Amino acid sequence: MEWELGLILGSKTRARGDGSKGVKMLLIVNNADVNAQCGFYGSALQAASSKGREKAVQLLLNNNADVNAQCGFYGSALQAASIWGYENIVQLLLENNADVNAQGGEYRSALQAASAGGHEKIVQLLLENNADVNAQSEQDGNALQAASAGGHQKVVQLLLKNNADVNAQCGFYGSALQAASAEGHKKIVQLLIDKNADVNAQGGQYGNALQAASEAGYEKIVQLLIINNADVNAEGGECGSALQAASAGGHEKIVQLLLETNADVNAEGGEYGNALQAASARGHEKVVQLLLNKIQANESITGIIVV
Template sequence: VIDKLYQLGAAPSKGFWVGLLNQATRKGETALMAASKAGHVATVRKLLEYGSDVNGTSISGNTALHLACAKGLPQVAEVLIDGGAHVAMAAADGCTPLLRAATSTSTSTLKLLLTRLNQKDIDARDKEGFSALHLAAKTGKVGALTALLDHGMDVGMKRSGASNADGSETPLISAVRAGQTDAVALLLGYKADVEQRTGGRTPLGWAASEGKMRVARLLVDIGGADLLAIDKKTGRVPRQLAEACGHIQTSQLLSKMARGEWLQLRPEDQCSQPSHEMALAHVPPAPHILRDRGNKEAW
């Protein structure tokens, strides 16, 4: 169809048809963008051959490459890149094609982009300060996380350009707050710092305050998270944060886990635990202390 239209329009001029090819919808999307996000590889090639603007942008600043990457279409993305698409161009929200690919279902698209970008562009952030690693963590894209980490991205990289409360947010905390258990487990496997705080709160504190029970268990069982880490703003330990936020089951789980952890200590180490920390975690004092106080019932 495109060939026939072009042949019919040869008389007016090639420029006329180039202009027609680049006509946009109300959202600013051209025929090339429509073909790209639909995955029509042959049509994309033909439109580029006839002069479609490969780096034209929609109202939201997306190029055809952004749209192909968001849909996880590696073949289309490769044709666009070979046709001159800018691989590090940012849309209105600050997202580059790599950041779009980080939340898609195709790891192949992301891997393709990694071979065409320098490290600075790989570490690019959106306007909220999130990197591709943060976005993959938030959306639970473990394939993208693995590809990015294996390519050398820092598992502990912090969110940039955010408020003081969020400026230290790591991909682990992003995954924790989104309740992405698979992403949390993967990041812990890559030795993510389980005690790195955001807004004065550890990942376990965030899991507790938002009622993410499965995530909380992973942080403790796999990451060895501190069950008595005190929130710097509220002065509460994770169990208390869960209770204060209405997540009673999470609070009970954390209390049980803290008690089990304490029982594994030697008697002399149990005695060394500050009494206020034990009380906050609902952990009983050592048995011999209770006996000395004549309170056998409490144990």
């Protein structure tokens, strides 16, 4: 059945239609099971929803398609329509009792899917239908993190306006601030800080926002975080510290900035052990020299003779 759905629900430029006639023929001629679960999409309804085929969605619903079937890559038809920005289909599914807070699939929830895609109108629609703005999963985060990572400032503002927890801890990034910092979205970083995001919150892959920005090489975000009292020597994350993260990435200007703001050049921890080892392992000669100069300067101040 999956190949038939592919022909019916495939490229709009090829099909030049909404797929409803093909779906109707498949249902009538082959007596197809409208709720059969298989393949990437999981169900016919999810396939139609992900491709924006509104009339096909309506036809499937008229033939008792399960609007809340959990299956396939997207998890549900509502999530599929939400990630791709098909507002009319989202509305149609909600009118047919789609569970707005169902959990599952690649994006965990419809709200998180719409937020990740930057679809402001769908986010608003889901919130108006009682989507849980703070729904989260340990692995995949929440809607605010998804919007922050994607750089969708208007969606971030909308979620915050609807009481999204700016300091919620979960997922790969750990927090919305860390997500925005890791992906280089300075305006969102500033917005989150203005909304009282904890600049030193610990969690996630990178440990904290400063380490995330340092590893990715976003100098202006590093400056912004430091201005807002980020702890330059905070420990945690895969690199142990912001200095080690910047050193591993070969970001000379960030290394210099961190050293100028009293980053501990000899701090130990993380994947490489310390900043000098990180820069050496990655072959960043200029950073190695910068760190050595700092180490020698420190030793000179403490009265140790440097050979």
